[in-house]
Amino acid sequence: MTVTVSSILVSIVYVAVVRWAWRVLNWVWFRPKKVERCLRQQGFAGKPYRLLFGDWKESSDMLKEARTKPIGLSDALLPRVMPFLHQLVKDYGCLLA
Known part of the structure; x- marks a missing residue:
């Protein structure tokens, strides 16, 4: 062989x-x-954990929804600018403090 x-x-x-x-x-x-x-x-x-894209779709949907609503001068900016982060803090709490 x-x-x-x-x-x-x-x-x-x-x-x-x-x-x-x-x-x-x-x-x-x-x-x-x-x-x-x-x-x-x-x-x-x-x-x-979700393979490769993770929460990308959910995050982009929340951002589109947040941008459709008008914002007042006295409103908080975080729900408008970073709605996904705002929702995570509401759900799981702030771990940095």
Whole structure:
């Protein structure tokens, strides 16, 4: 049984692709889920991790809705400028203070 150069090259490429795929999967899914689990164990509540885009759709919808409403001079700016952050603080409280 002879081992050809092409079979060795195919094996090396296969190992490199599998290793790269594992790193991407770790970066995109496993590490964020691990951080989420650690934060929940420490008592931080929040929305679950969603792959790649997260809360982007919800955030953009809230921003569009906030911009359709008129704002008065005496109104708070945070619900208008950053409605998603304002909603998170209302739901989960301010963790910085």
